[in-house]
Amino acid sequence: MSGADARGVLQEPEGRQVERELPSRIDIPYINGEMVHLRPATIADLTRMDELQAFYNSTGITGKGPEAERAVVNAWVRRSVAWSKGQTPRESGVGDPESRRTVAWAMITEADHDKDGATDASATDGVIGMIFLIDVDGWSRSARIQVVLGRDYRGRGYSRDAMPRVMTYGYAARPAGLGLHRIWVAVPEKNTRSISVYQSLGFMVSGTSRDALWDEQGGKYQDQIVMDALVDEYDPIRSLDAFGMHVIEGNPGVAEALVNHRRALESGEVADLAVEEAVAQSEEERRKARRAQLAGAKARARAKAEAGAEAEAEADAQARVPGQDQLQAQESTQTSGSGDDGAAGVEAELSGGDPQATVQEPGRERSAAPEEGGQETTGSGEPQEEPGEPVEPASQDDATTWAYSDSSRKKGSKQAWWRNLGHGGKRNAGGKS
Structure with missing residues (x-):
């Protein structure tokens, strides 16, 4: 990003020139919803907010005391009116030294829930509360959003109808919108209902201010949860779909939001296809690796079985041949x-x-x-004997123990050959008889 020029214009990474200075005057648009519609807030609406008991239990909703809540709401409405008239801070008396502006809308309902023939908020001319974009910072292109409802109109879904439409206007490029980059909220940690609504809208927890608020009912300090949503992360069309709300194309910023939504869907489909292809390729690689692993295991098992079979065959052969x-x-x-x-x-x-x-x-x-x-002995196995020399009979105990001996020859196995030495010269001496 390049530096700012004399007019405070910065070069955006995407190549767009973005005006960092807020206009001196703003035309606050009317915004239509399904349950409520929004019109620019007036000074007279501040009295209606008191009649609605809009500051009841403010400590549990915003963390501020009732008097402090009433004071800031009065300041926000006066700043919004002054900006819509193009008044300087000195002229309005409610200027901000940081030149941070505020846009305030009165939330009007035409519902008749009790079926009595009159609108539910007929006593306040249909006003049930207000919604704000507070401290609009042109340089950082950020703002804080807040809803303040009358005591009897909380928890009915009015915030879910109004907030996505205001955020659509805030994110839209000028002159259709404010050209914001970031919208954020600050919620007491005990206000779990509001935290849930903001999360449903696409807000993410970005930080925690420790012991930033005093819990009067609990008699202790409590943390303040900071949540935000960025323009390239937020899809107002999807937010409305999540709450079952319909898109009203005449509202400011909706045309641009629809184009961005279609692009997101197309890029999402392409991304989904890429993910599916990557998953399929990964699955195929895992199958190939598994097949190779199984083939290796089978080869090892087969080699082991063959080696075992050879060893077993050798052992069996040795067992079958005695001696x-x-x-x-x-x-x-x-x-x-x-x-x-x-x-x-x-x-x-x-x-x-x-x-x-x-x-x-x-x-x-x-x-x-x-x-x-x-x-x-001779080849026939009978020893040569001298005539008249007695032959001792073979004993039964003298039989050989060799398994392959001829039993018919056992009787001559123990003849007294030493008695024949020197008789008749029958010994083979050098081949002579």
């Missing part, structure tokens, strides 16, 4: 030489530790623990 260690030992014995000490140790182990137990091999039987000079 696997013995078979491995046999293969080791077959591949080793006759004088190998390792083969002799394996054979001794297979024979249960008996050095005289025999090991059956295909086509040949020999001692499980041969020694130097020991007798060697």
